[in-house]
Amino acid sequence: MEDLLSRLRSARSVFVLTGSGISAESGLPTFRGVGGLWRTHRVEELASPEGFGRDPHLVWTWYNERKAAHHRAKPNAGHYALAQLETTIADFTLCTQNVDSLHLRAGSRNIIELHGNLREARCTRCDVRRPLDGAGLPLDELHHSCGGLFRPNIVWFGEPLPRAPWRRARVGAAQADVILVVGTSAVVYPAASLATRYSAKAYIAEINPEDTAISGRVDCVIRETAASALPKIVKAVSLNSRADG
Ligand code: APR
Numbered sequence: 505m506e507d508l509l510s511r512l513r514s515a516r517s518v519f520v521l522t523g524s525g526i527s528a529e530s531g532l533p534t535f536r537g538v539g540g541l542w543r544t545h546r547v548e549e550l551a552s553p554e555g556f557g558r559d560p561h562l563v564w565t566w567y568n569e570r571k572a573a574h575h576r577a578k579p580n581a582g583h584y585a586l587a588q589l590e591t592t593i594a595d596f597t598l599c600t601q602n603v604d605s606l607h608l609r610a611g612s613r614n615i616i617e618l619h620g621n622l623r624e625a626r627c628t629r630c631d632v633r634r635p636l637d638g639a640g641l642p643l644d645e646l647h648h649s650c651g652g653l654f655r656p657n658i659v660w661f662g663e664p665l666p667r668a669p670w671r672r673a674r675v676g677a678a679q680a681d682v683i684l685v686v687g688t689s690a691v692v693y694p695a696a697s698l699a700t701r702y703s704a705k706a707y708i709a710e711i712n713p714e715d716t717a718i719s720g721r722v723d724c725v726i727r728e729t730a731a732s733a734l735p736k737i738v739k740a741v742s743l744n745s746r747a748d749g
Contacts, residue, residue: 505737508724511682511707512741517595519680520586521698522730525687525712527604529731530577536689537714552661560653561643567656568640571622574604575638582686582730583610585738590614592742597676601688601695603658616669616676618659618695625654633657665694677702686711687730690718 512518524534534540549555549562556563587610590596599616600607605623607615624633625641629652634641646653659665677683677698683706690696700708700721709724710716711733719725726733 505724505726508682508707508709508726509737509740512589512593512737515593515681517676517680518589518593518597518682518684519676519698519703519706520596520598520684520686521677521688521695522586522598522600522602522607522686523688523690524602525689526582526600526730527577527580527602527606528687529580529582529729530604530606532573532577532604532606534687536691547661551658553663556655556660560646560655563656564641564643564646567622567658568643570603571636571640572638574606574622577604577606579606579610580731582734583607583612585734586686587611587613589734589738589741592738595679597673597680599673599676599695599698601692616673618665618669618673620656620658620666622656622658624657626657627652628655629653670694673698674702677706679703680706682706683708684711685709685716685718685722686734688712688716690716 528534535542550566583606586598590612597614598607598612599618601619603619603621605621622636624635626633627648627650630650634654641654648654680703683703685699690699699718708722710719710722711726711730713727713729
């Protein structure tokens with residue numbers, strides 16, 4: 505941990521990749537862990553263009569439930585710690601795979617939502633957006649006047665990542681002095697490649713209570729939860745920064 509702290513204290517550029525694990529302590533389920541969404545639901549039916557084409561009502565029922573859960577959830581100490589860390593680093597990029605908006609609500613600013621978000625829906629035909637309130641999209645309002653259907657503004661399996669956010673994320677990872685990988689199993693590509701593939705110089709630290717697909721390829725493994733480890737890290741970095749004046 506001391507090595508990570510000294511790297512963060514001298515870092516000009518930091519890149520953070522987060523996954524559903526950082527929202528676990530806000531009460532939101534992960535995807536692949538115990539009780540995870542993919543353990544109790546079928547990905548193909550709910551998070552794919554084909555599934556949406558087959559049964560848009562089923563897909564919206566599921567996303568409306570997730571949206572309501574996001575609305576009830578609160579950012580946890582891990583989200584707030586990253587928002588605080590951002591204020592101490594000159595060049596800070598937070599790239600999240602999560603669609604729960606908890607980083608935004610915690611005060612993070614430079615956020616890349618690689619897999620989209622549930623703050624709005626978009627029309628499959630004309631791409632027009634409409635905001636989603638805490639209950640999501642009413643099932644009798646799926647049709648847009650252009651003849652298209654409103655869909656969640658989420659990147660589904662088999663779909664490409666949005667080009668501009670993906671480019672920004674690659675640049676952020678490539679120029680980082682330190683990369684923090686928090687709460688992701690690092691099994692879904694291309695997002696997972698941001699942890700280790702685009703930087704030749706970064707010091708990479710993983711914060712996760714369990715082993716992941718990249719644990720053997722990082723410089724530092726912190727086997728703790730996000731809400732436990734991140735506040736300690738940020739406090740130690742901030743204290744030292746104040747000591748330096
Ligand atoms: N703090 C930190 N990490 C945690 C915590 C916690 N409190 N609780 C669980 N984790 C870790 C788990 O050990 C696991 O490694 O979070 C990770 C969650 O992994 P997944 O469930 O696979 O979720 P994620 O990595 O975000 O999935 C990536 O896959 O299904 C798609 O689009 C979806 O964005 C998602 C992507």
